[in-house]
Amino acid sequence: MTRSITALWAACVTLAAIAGAEELRLKTRTIDPAKESSPGLELRAAGMNPRSLTGSRWHWLIQVNSSDLSAWEQRGATILASVPVNGYIISAPDTMNWQDLDYKYRAPIQATDKISPQVLSAELIVGDEIASSLAIVRFHKDVAPWEADGILDAEGVRGIRNASLETEDRLIEVAPAQMHALAAWDEVEYVFPAPQGMKDGEPFLVCGGVLSGAYEVAMLAASYGEGWDGPGRGRASISYSFGNLGTRTDVIQTKAEFRRALEQWARAAAVTFTETTARSAARNIDLMFATGDHGDPFPFTSGTSVLAHSFYPAPPNPEPIAGDIHVNDAWSWSIGGQWDVFSVVLHELGHSLGIGHTDTPGSVMYPYYQKATELKQPDIDSIRQIYAAPDTTAPLALSITIANPGEGARVTTPTVNVSGSITGGGSGMRVEYTNASASASGACLINSVFTTYSCAAVPVTNGANTIRVEAKLDAVTASAERTISREAPGDVLIAVTSPVTATTTTTASQIQATGTASHPGGIASVTWVTSKGKSGSATGLETWQATVPLETGVNAITFTVTSRTGIQSSRTISIERTAATAPAPPPDPTGDKTPPRMTIQQPIGNFIITTASKLTFRGTATDNIGVQQVTWTNSAGMQSGTAQANQSAGATNWSFDVSIAVGFNAIQVRAWDTSGNSTLYTTTVRRY
Numbered sequence: 269m270t271r272s273i274t275a276l277w278a279a280c281v282t283l284a285a286i287a288g289a290e291e292l293r294l295k296t297r298t299i300d301p302a303k304e305s306s307p308g309l310e311l312r313a314a315g316m317n318p319r320s321l322t323g324s325r326w327h328w329l330i331q332v333n334s335s336d337l338s339a340w341e342q343r344g345a346t347i348l349a350s351v352p353v354n355g356y357i358i359s360a361p362d363t364m365n366w367q368d369l370d371y372k373y374r375a376p377i378q379a380t381d382k383i384s385p386q387v388l389s390a391e392l393i394v395g396d397e398i399a400s401s402l403a404i405v406r407f408h409k410d411v412a413p414w415e416a417d418g419i420l421d422a423e424g425v426r427g428i429r430n431a432s433l434e435t436e437d438r439l440i441e442v443a444p445a446q447m448h449a450l451a452a453w454d455e456v457e458y459v460f461p462a463p464q465g466m467k468d469g470e471p472f473l474v475c476g477g478v479l480s481g482a483y484e485v486a487m488l489a490a491s492y493g494e495g496w497d498g499p500g501r502g503r504a505s506i507s508y509s510f511g512n513l514g515t516r517t518d519v520i521q522t523k524a525e526f527r528r529a530l531e532q533w534a535r536a537a538a539v540t541f542t543e544t545t546a547r548s549a550a551r552n553i554d555l556m557f558a559t560g561d562h563g564d565p566f567p568f569t570s571g572t573s574v575l576a577h578s579f580y581p582a583p584p585n586p587e588p589i590a591g592d593i594h595v596n597d598a599w600s601w602s603i604g605g606q607w608d609v610f611s612v613v614l615h616e617l618g619h620s621l622g623i624g625h626t627d628t629p630g631s632v633m634y635p636y637y638q639k640a641t642e643l644k645q646p647d648i649d650s651i652r653q654i655y656a657a658p659d660t661t662a663p664l665a666l667s668i669t670i671a672n673p674g675e676g677a678r679v680t681t682p683t684v685n686v687s688g689s690i691t692g693g694g695s696g697m698r699v700e701y702t703n704a705s706a707s708a709s710g711a712c713l714i715n716s717v718f719t720t721y722s723c724a725a726v727p728v729t730n731g732a733n734t735i736r737v738e739a740k741l742d743a744v745t746a747s748a749e750r751t752i753s754r755e756a757p758g759d760v761l762i763a764v765t766s767p768v769t770a771t772t773t774t775t776a777s778q779i780q781a782t783g784t785a786s787h788p789g790g791i792a793s794v795t796w797v798t799s800k801g802k803s804g805s806a807t808g809l810e811t812w813q814a815t816v817p818l819e820t821g822v823n824a825i826t827f828t829v830t831s832r833t834g835i836q837s838s839r840t841i842s843i844e845r846t847a848a849t850a851p852a853p854p855p856d857p858t859g860d861k862t863p864p865r866m867t868i869q870q871p872i873g874n875f876i877i878t879t880a881s882k883l884t885f886r887g888t889a890t891d892n893i894g895v896q897q898v899t900w901t902n903s904a905g906m907q908s909g910t911a912q913a914n915q916s917a918g919a920t921n922w923s924f925d926v927s928i929a930v931g932f933n934a935i936q937v938r939a940w941d942t943s944g945n946s947t948l949y950t951t952t953v954r955r956y
C-alpha cells in the first residue's frame with residue numbers, strides 16, 4: 269500500500285510539515301538533534317539494542333527534512349506516528365538500506381522515553397516498597413496482538429480485560445520494575461497510568477486514534493505545534509461555526525454544549541472564540557457531525573470505533589480545515605448520556621487548539637475518557653504550555669435590556685418577537701424568556717458576539733402580559749421585564765344608550781347622546797363627528813356623554829371609541845332635525861304681552877342628580893288672560909310632550925313624566941298663554 273502525502277494534520281493523526289531545524293518534543297524530554305547526532309547508532313554499536321520478540325523489524329524515531337516520506341516507504345519502512353517537530357516513529361525491516369535517505373536524526377526510542385513521567389512520579393511515591401500500579405502498555409501499531417501478548421507472557425505479566433481498550437493497548441497492574449522491563453522491548457511505544465475504573469470494567473470514550481492510512485501523533489509526544497497564537501505563550505482570537513449537527517440531539521442543545529466546552533478552554537487559556545457562519549473562514553473551528561466519507565481523507569468507515577477527530581491548528585495544518593472537529597454521527601450521541609456531546613467536543617477542542625493527550629487518568633485530554641464536567645489541572649497545564657493564561661481583567665457586569673416591544677405596547681397578534689441587547693455576555697451564556705401570563709417560556713437566540721438576542725414568537729395572552737428575559741452566564745443572572753397588552757379588535761365595544769333608537773326626529777338644535785365603551789386595555793377617548801361637518805369629544809370614557817349640535821335635515825353622527833391600544837370601534841346614529849313643532853300662538857286681539865308665571869313644585873333645583881330612570885315634573889302656571897298649555901322637552905332621547913293640566917283655584921296645575929337617560933338630560937318646560945307669550949324653565953338632570 270502506498271500512502272499519499274497530503275498536508276492534513278488531524279488530532280491523533282498527522283502528516284509531515286516542512287520546517288527548519290526543530291527539537292523533537294517528547295513527554296520525557298526535548299531532543300535537540302543538532303546536539304545529539306544519531307545517538308541511536310552509537311547505542312546500537314555499543315550493543316544496547318532493545319529486545320525484540322522477532323528481531324525482524326525495529327522501531328526508530330527519525331527527524332526528516334522533507335515531508336515526502338515516499339522514499340522511506342519504498343525502502344520498506346512503515347510510518348507509524350508523528351512526533352513534533354518533523355519527527356516520525358517508523359518501523360523498518362532489519363535489512364533496510366538507510367543509505368542516502370534524507371534525515372537529521374535517527375535513533376531507537378530509549379526505554380526511559382517510553383515510560384510516562386506520571387508513572388515515574390507514582391514510583392517515587394511508593395518508595396522502596398514493591399507496589400503495583402495500574403498502567404496501559406501501548407504497542408506500536410504494526411505490532412500484532414499475538415506479539416503484544418507474547419511480550420507480556422515473556423515478562424510474566426497478565427493483561428486485564430476491558431472492552432474499551434484499543435487493539436494496541438494492554439491494561440496491566442505491575443510493579444515499576446516490570447514497567448521498565450516492558451519499556452525495554454522494541455515493540456512497546458509507551459507505558460502510561462491507567463484509570464482505576466478501567467480495571468473495574470467501566471466503559472470509556474476513546475479518542476479516535478486508530479484512523480487507518482494516516483499518522484497518529486505518538487502517545488510519547490508532547491503537545492503538538494505552537495497553537496493558534498504562534499510561537500511562545502500568547503493570545504489567540506479564533507472563530508467557530510456549525511455545520512450539520514447530526515441526527516441524535518437537538519441542534520440548539522448541541523450548540524449550547526459546544527459553547528459550554530469553548531467556555532472551558534477560554535477560561536483555561538488566553539483564547540477568545542467568536543461565532544461565525546463563515547464555515548470556511550481561516551482561523552475557524554467548524555463543528556460537524558458526519559458519517560462515512562465526509563470530505564477529508566479520514567472517512568468514518570462503518571464499524572470503526574472512532575468517535576470523532578479534529579484537526580490541529582494552522583500551522584501545521586492548512587486552512588480551512590485547521591481546527592475543525594468532525595463527530596461520527598453513527599454513535600448514539602446525547603446530552604449527558606454515555607456518548608455525551610459535551611465530553612467529546614471538550615476533548616476534541618483540546619486538539620483543535622493544538623494540544624495532544626495527557627498521561628493523567630481522569631483528565632479530559634487523557635486518551636480514554638468518561639463523562640466530563642470541566643477541564644482538570646493537567647488539561648490546563650497542557651494548554652498553558654502553548655498559550656498565555658486567560659486575561660484577568662474583570663468582565664463587564666452582565667446586564668440585559670429589552671428594546672422591542674416597548675413598555676406598555678399593545679398588540680393584537682398571538683405572539684410577539686422580543687429582542688434587545690446584552691452587555692457583559694460571553695461564551696456559554698443562555699438567554700431565556702418567560703411569560704407567566706401565557707404560561708410560556710423558551711430559549712432565545714444570541715448573536716455571535718453575545719451582544720444582542722432575539723426571542724421569536726413569544727406567546728401572549730389577551731390582556732396584560734409581563735414578559736421577562738433572563739441572561740444566564742455562569743452563576744450570574746441578569747433580567748429585564750416588559751409589560752404589554754394583547755387586544756383583539758373585536759374586544760372594543762361601544763354602545764349608544766341614548767337616543768335609544770338609531771333614527772330619531774327632533775326639532776331641537778342639539779342632542780345629548782350617552783353611551784358606554786369597554787376594552788380590556790382601557791379606553792383612551794370617545795369622539796364624534798357629524799355628516800354636517802361638526803366634531804368633538806365626549807366627556808367620560810367607559811360611560812360617556814356628548815352634546816352634539818344638529819343642523820336642519822339628517823345628521824349622521826358617528827361616535828368612535830379608541831382603546832389605549834389604538835384600536836377603534838364606531839357606532840352611527842341618524843337624527844333628523846325638523847322645524848319646531850311648538851304650537852303656533854293664536855292671534856292676539858288684545859295686545860297682551862304678559863307671559864304666564866310658572867312655579868316648579870318638583871323636582872326642585874336647576875341641577876338634579878339622580879339614579880332614577882323616570883322623573884315626574886309638577887308645577888303650576890298662571891296668566892293674566894289664560895294659560896293655554898305647558899310643553900316640555902328633554903334633550904336626551906329627543907323626548908318632548910305636553911303636560912297634563914287642570915284648572916284649580918285660578919291656577920293651572922300641570923305635570924308630566926319624563927324618561928331620564930344615563931348622563932345629562934337638559935329639561936325645558938315652557939308655559940304658554942293664549943296670546944302666544946311663554947315662560948321657559950330649564951333644569952339639568954344628571955343620571956348615574
Ligand SMILES: [Zn+2]
Pocket residue numbers: 279280475476615619625635
Ligand atoms: Zn484525543
Ligand SMILES: [Zn+2]
Pocket residue numbers: 562564566577594
Ligand atoms: Zn473528518
